Amino acid sequence: xxxxxxxxxxxxxxxxxxxxxxxxxxxxxxxxxxxxxxxxxxxxxxxxxxxxxxxxxxxxxxxxxxxxxxxxxxxxxxxxxxxxxxxxxxxxxxxxxxxxxxxxxxxxxxxxxxxxxxxxxxxxxxxxxxxxxxxxxxxxxxxxxxxxxxxxxxxxxxxxxxxxxxxxxxxxxxxxxxxxxxxxxxxxxxxxxxxxxxxxxxxxxxxxxxxxxxxxxxxxxxxxxxxxxxxxxxxxxxxxxxxxxxxxxxxxxxxxxxxxxxxxxxxxxxxxxxxxxxxxxxxxxxxxxxxxxxxxxxxxxxxxxxxxxxxxxxxx
Amino acid sequence: xxxxxxxxxxxxxxxxxxxxxxxxxxxxxxxxxxxxxxxxxxxxxxxxxxxxxxxxxxxxxxxxxxxxxxxxxxxxxxxxxxxxxxxxxxxxxxxxxxxxxxxxxxxxxxxxxxxxxxxxxxxxxxxxxxxxxxxxxxxxxxxxxxxxxxxxxxxxxxxxxxxxxxxxxxxxxxxxxxxxxxxxxxxxxxxxxxxxxxxxxxxxxxxxxxxxxxxxxxxxxxxxxxxxxxxxxxxxxxxxxxxxxxxxxxxxxxxxxxxxxxxxxxxxxxxxxxxxxxxxxxxxxxxxxxxxxxxxxxxxxxxxxxxxxxxxxxxxxxxxxxxxxxxxxxxxxxxxxxxxxxxxxxxxxxxxxxxxxxxxxxxxxxxxxxxxxxxxxxxxxxxxxxxxxxxxxxxxxxxxxxxxxxxxxxxxxxxxxxxx
Numbered sequence: 001x002x003x004x005x006x007x008x009x010x011x012x013x014x015x016x017x018x019x020x021x022x023x024x025x026x027x028x029x030x031x032x033x034x035x036x037x038x039x040x041x042x043x044x045x046x047x048x049x050x051x052x053x054x055x056x057x058x059x060x061x062x063x064x065x066x067x068x069x070x071x072x073x074x075x076x077x078x079x080x081x082x083x084x085x086x087x088x089x090x091x092x093x094x095x096x097x098x099x100x101x102x103x104x105x106x107x108x109x110x111x112x113x114x115x116x117x118x119x120x121x122x123x124x125x126x127x128x129x130x131x132x133x134x135x136x137x138x139x140x141x142x143x144x145x146x147x148x149x150x151x152x153x154x155x156x157x158x159x160x161x162x163x164x165x166x167x168x169x170x171x172x173x174x175x176x177x178x179x180x181x182x183x184x185x186x187x188x189x190x191x192x193x194x195x196x197x198x199x200x201x202x203x204x205x206x207x208x209x210x211x212x213x214x215x216x217x218x219x220x221x222x223x224x225x226x227x228x229x230x231x232x233x234x235x236x237x238x239x240x241x242x243x244x245x246x247x248x249x250x251x252x253x254x255x256x257x258x259x260x261x262x263x264x265x266x267x268x269x270x271x272x273x274x275x276x277x278x279x280x281x282x283x284x285x286x287x288x289x290x291x292x293x294x295x296x297x298x299x300x301x302x303x304x305x306x307x308x309x310x311x312x313x314x315x316x
Numbered sequence: 317x318x319x320x321x322x323x324x325x326x327x328x329x330x331x332x333x334x335x336x337x338x339x340x341x342x343x344x345x346x347x348x349x350x351x352x353x354x355x356x357x358x359x360x361x362x363x364x365x366x367x368x369x370x371x372x373x374x375x376x377x378x379x380x381x382x383x384x385x386x387x388x389x390x391x392x393x394x395x396x397x398x399x400x401x402x403x404x405x406x407x408x409x410x411x412x413x414x415x416x417x418x419x420x421x422x423x424x425x426x427x428x429x430x431x432x433x434x435x436x437x438x439x440x441x442x443x444x445x446x447x448x449x450x451x452x453x454x455x456x457x458x459x460x461x462x463x464x465x466x467x468x469x470x471x472x473x474x475x476x477x478x479x480x481x482x483x484x485x486x487x488x489x490x491x492x493x494x495x496x497x498x499x500x501x502x503x504x505x506x507x508x509x510x511x512x513x514x515x516x517x518x519x520x521x522x523x524x525x526x527x528x529x530x531x532x533x534x535x536x537x538x539x540x541x542x543x544x545x546x547x548x549x550x551x552x553x554x555x556x557x558x559x560x561x562x563x564x565x566x567x568x569x570x571x572x573x574x575x576x577x578x579x580x581x582x583x584x585x586x587x588x589x590x591x592x593x594x595x596x597x598x599x600x601x602x603x604x605x606x607x608x609x610x611x612x613x614x615x616x617x618x619x620x621x622x623x624x625x626x627x628x629x630x631x632x633x634x635x636x637x638x639x640x641x642x643x644x645x646x647x648x649x650x651x652x653x654x655x656x657x658x659x660x661x662x663x664x665x666x667x668x669x670x671x672x673x674x675x676x677x678x679x680x681x682x683x684x685x686x687x688x689x690x691x692x693x694x695x696x697x698x699x700x701x702x703x704x705x706x707x708x709x710x711x712x713x714x715x716x717x718x719x720x721x722x723x724x725x726x727x728x729x730x731x732x733x734x735x736x
Contacts, residue, residue, distance in 0.1 A: 001430065002430045002431070003430060003431045003432065004431075004432040005431060005433050005434060006434040007433065007434060007435070009436075085640070140609075140610065140611045141611055144611070144630055146630055146631050146636070147636070147639070149631060149635050155630070281627060282625075282627050284626035284627070285626070286623070286625070287624070287625055289624075290625065294624075313432065
């Protein structure tokens with residue numbers, strides 16, 4: 001069975017002869033769009049950004065030269081934790097999400113409860129399924145951690161219906177991510193440091209033993225100039241030199257690490273700190289205009305369709 | 317429903333050639349891009365992967381322009397995806413989502429073909445010619461004033477470094493919609509017009525335009541689309557009836573020709589097979605996996621929606637995916653279905669499919685009684701672009717909107733003949 005629709009486009013032009021209907025359409029569109037505009041939940045965005053030091057030189061671009069002008073060496077760290085992709089993953093980490101949801105937040109009205117209940121008032125914090133689903137939702141819809149297109153800057157963006165809540169979550173995710181990177185780096189450095197300290201102590205003892213052995217040997221054979229004894233002395237001196245060199249290298253590394261362990265900025269430069277959003281990010285006036293135009297167009301379409309003729313076509 | 321077993325036969329041949337090409341060329345050379353091939357899995361998945369034939373069978377019921385356009389996407393998206401799924405390079409869920417989406421598109425399109433829109437036809441070929449030539453005149457003037465006339469034959473060697481550096485310069489120049497439409501649709505459409513309406517002067521003009529534009533933009537797709545248009549024209553010359561079966565024969569000939577180049581220039585052949593057949597579907601699989609983890613774009617990655625809503629997606633999806641998956645500054649664009657998924661998940665796919673079917677209906681309604689070959693050529697590029705581009709991007713930057721305008725202005729064939 002086939003149908004033919006004859007669109008009556010002329011009916012739309014004929015509307016100018018009937019301004020009452022035209023005015024009704026426009027008025028209804030205005031009312032509806034204003035209503036939708038005010039009913040649409042407001043969104044407030046709080047954001048922050050950091051610049052990880054370890055990045056490939058190609059993607060650093062302008063930021064790298066800027067940082068170097070300010071005295072920062074962009075390639076100073078080989079820490080994999082400051083890789084932009086790793087930072088993104090850390091920010092989405094289970095521990096970070098759990099901590100945020102369990103964090104108690106006091107709203108403007110003085111009400112104090114876990115962030116979980118502000119975001120998901122219908123759900124139960126103690127229900128493991130609700131909690132897991134909320135974590136997933138938080139990482140997908142509320143928190144956005146992404147790398148800048150032109151550089152390796154990492155942006156943290158939090159969107160909620162309350163400016164204070166956005167700010168609070170942004171602060172938490174930002175601080176937790178940075179502290180997680182710092183703690184993991186510090187832990188790694190501490191382990192390395194304790195190993196180096198231990199190794200240096202052993203080397204120190206070994207070096208001391210070898211030096212004493214050389215001293216004793218030289219004292220016992222003070223007047224001898226035989227080639228065999230000279231060779232033995234040379235052997236002992238070489239061994240001492242090798243141990244001394246290893247010790248000096250490891251000692252230098254130990255000193256650097258000792259400084260790094262107490263360094264709270266493990267290769268991450270702060271570009272923007274989290275801020276309290278003053279204005280809503282959505283909906284804006286543009287949205288109202290769009291709604292108004294869209295509704296007018298829809299009414300026009302429906303009007304044409306209403307005045308169109310649908311006829312059934314008989315085969316052959 | 318009648319099943320054309322010849323179509324099924326050619327589809328099977330086509331699919332097995334694709335499988336062989338994937339296993340012997342793409343997988344062997346480009347496995348670092350993420351291709352996998354598990355032969356044990358292939359034997360298990362093979363029967364399910366052959367379900368891709370159903371949308372083709374359904375699409376065989378009618379022979380409208382819309383069926384031809386759907387065929388382009390079935391060949392470009394569903395066929396290679398079924399092969400990737402069989403080898404385990406694409407998840408079953410993503411393959412079945414595509415299969416269902418295309419079945420939906422074909423069924424709805426078949427249903428819609430029973431509804432005839434009475435649309436006004438402009439019977440003025442002179443008006444069409446004025447608009448057509450005006451577009452070329454204005455676009456050429458804007459182009460010359462912006463880029464000058466530059467002929468660089470060395471870029472035709474298709475050397476990657478040369479092409480990408482030239483393309484980078486062009487993209488940084490912020491060309492704008494008119495130039496983008498002119499660059500993508502301009503030369504092939506002029507070529508199509510010249511062969512359909514037998515105008516030798518315009519044919520030479522389109523060739524010169526291709527050389528100048530390619531020297532400036534270095535878009536390989538331009539050369540490909542010229543070859544494609546010639547191919548579509550030849551298909552219409554060789555076959556009395558241009559249906560799916562004959563189109564499939566031509567497609568088989570095309571991929572066999574491309575793979576035979578392997579013995580002369582393996583890199584060029586592998587590049588051709590990989591870039592045109594498999595890469596778009598590998599990227600669509602990446603999109604599917606990426607948006608399982610990250611939030612959808614809610615259409616805010618499209619500049620027109622961002623403009624109206626007053627907010628935009630936080631990053632460029634194509635650049636972000638390029639960086640995440642290949643670690644470089646590549647733009648990874650996804651085709652029709654993957655783009656719908658990135659916008660709103662399953663609901664996004666449904667919306668995109670509905671928009672797609674509506675566009676098909678508009679094209680069918682306005683192509684009635686018009687020169688079938690010219691209408692096909694008019695629409696081919698835009699629909700080919702949908703294999704690895706968003707439908708909304710194609711609308712403005714790959715000339716779909718412009719093509720529809722030309723289609724509306726094009727008078728019925730009888731009118732053109734009588735005017736001549």
